[in-house]
Amino acid sequence: MAVTMQDIARDLKVSVVTVSKALRHQGSISAATRDRVLRRAKELDYQMNWVARSLVTRRTYTIGLLLPDFRHSFFAEVAKAVAETVRPRGYHVIISYFEEDPELEAIEADSLVARQVDGLIMASAQSTDSELFRRIRGRKVPFVLIDRPISGSRVSFVGSDNEAIGRIATTHLIAQGCSRIAHLRGPDVGIARSRMAGYRKALAEHHLTMPEEYIVHARYDDDMGYHAMQRLLRTKPMPDGVCCYNDPVAIGAMKAIMDAGLKVPGDIAVIGAGNVHYSDVLAVPLTTVDQGTTRIGKEASEILMQQISSKRALRPKTVLIAPKVVFRKSTGG
Numbered sequence: 001m002a003v004t005m006q007d008i009a010r011d012l013k014v015s016v017v018t019v020s021k022a023l024r025h026q027g028s029i030s031a032a033t034r035d036r037v038l039r040r041a042k043e044l045d046y047q048m049n050w051v052a053r054s055l056v057t058r059r060t061y062t063i064g065l066l067l068p069d070f071r072h073s074f075f076a077e078v079a080k081a082v083a084e085t086v087r088p089r090g091y092h093v094i095i096s097y098f099e100e101d102p103e104l105e106a107i108e109a110d111s112l113v114a115r116q117v118d119g120l121i122m123a124s125a126q127s128t129d130s131e132l133f134r135r136i137r138g139r140k141v142p143f144v145l146i147d148r149p150i151s152g153s154r155v156s157f158v159g160s161d162n163e164a165i166g167r168i169a170t171t172h173l174i175a176q177g178c179s180r181i182a183h184l185r186g187p188d189v190g191i192a193r194s195r196m197a198g199y200r201k202a203l204a205e206h207h208l209t210m211p212e213e214y215i216v217h218a219r220y221d222d223d224m225g226y227h228a229m230q231r232l233l234r235t236k237p238m239p240d241g242v243c244c245y246n247d248p249v250a251i252g253a254m255k256a257i258m259d260a261g262l263k264v265p266g267d268i269a270v271i272g273a274g275n276v277h278y279s280d281v282l283a284v285p286l287t288t289v290d291q292g293t294t295r296i297g298k299e300a301s302e303i304l305m306q307q308i309s310s311k312r313a314l315r316p317k318t319v320l321i322a323p324k325v326v327f328r329k330s331t332g333g
């Protein structure tokens with residue numbers, strides 16, 4: 001027969017309310033009491049009855065996390081931070097991805113809402129405050145956008161200052177002595193446009209002008225970065241520095257440079273963005289812009305938890321995390 005909270009309470013001579021608080025890691029009980037309850041629950045192999053709990057609380061204790069790509073370690077690190085933040089509150093994360101396809105994103109979001117998740121965290125590919133967002137609001141499901149701000153949306157957002165990413169990355173290359181600086185730009189989403197705007201702003205601040213062929217569409221992964229860099233290598237004069245949309249694009253660019261018999265950074269310096277966890281163990285460690293990946297996941301989760309627990313609608317929050325350059329060998333570090 002299944003063990004209940006009443007069984008644990010009777011064994012320990014405490015109230016069922018105390019047991020419930022301990023199991024949910026919530027409420028004002030002592031650490032010693034919480035440890036006693038958790039230890040006894042483990043001894044008895046207690047399993048939470050989620051259906052019964054949902055009927056009482058009208059919550060499923062699940063949140064949906066919608067990501068454009070599982071392969072990019074930036075999103076994996078965000079997912080890890082989200083799970084670690086909500087798990088102590090008794091929440092589980094359902095992760096789905098949509099391959100940078102706004103229509104598939106809408107299908108996946110609708111599916112998560114239909115499964116009655118208590119909230120959503122989304123790195124959205126929508127270009128505007130779309131019908132998708134209106135449907136989610138209509139179902140009164142709180143949600144937080146991460147990484148990619150959506151113009152005109154009335155939604156909480158957590159991410160980096162993307163224009164600042166492009167500006168400080170380009171400024172770093174200039175400080176390293178580069179004077180012919182190209183940009184491998186990202187997909188057709190707002191953050192890519194903002195990073196390119198930062199690239200242009202840094203050039204203007206230093207009175208530098210680059211030919212238009214120095215801006216090449218590379219999208220978001222290493223294979224695309226490789227082919228985009230091959231195109232750049234055919235320009236005359238060849239650039240001596242490349243500001244890349246993200247780290248995977250930068251890694252592809254470095255491979256193309258070295259396959260062409262050139263050296264990084266001796267012939268061409270390369271900087272990425274994201275500070276993915278393997279950037280420092282490459283053959284040429286990658287200089288990158290850290291955009292606070294773990295903090296993005298944590299801050300978004302905290303905001304969502306506040307929205308879920310509040311009895312009234314909360315005003316949207318915007319949290320912009322200041323980026324910083326992590327100087328490594330690919331630019332001379």
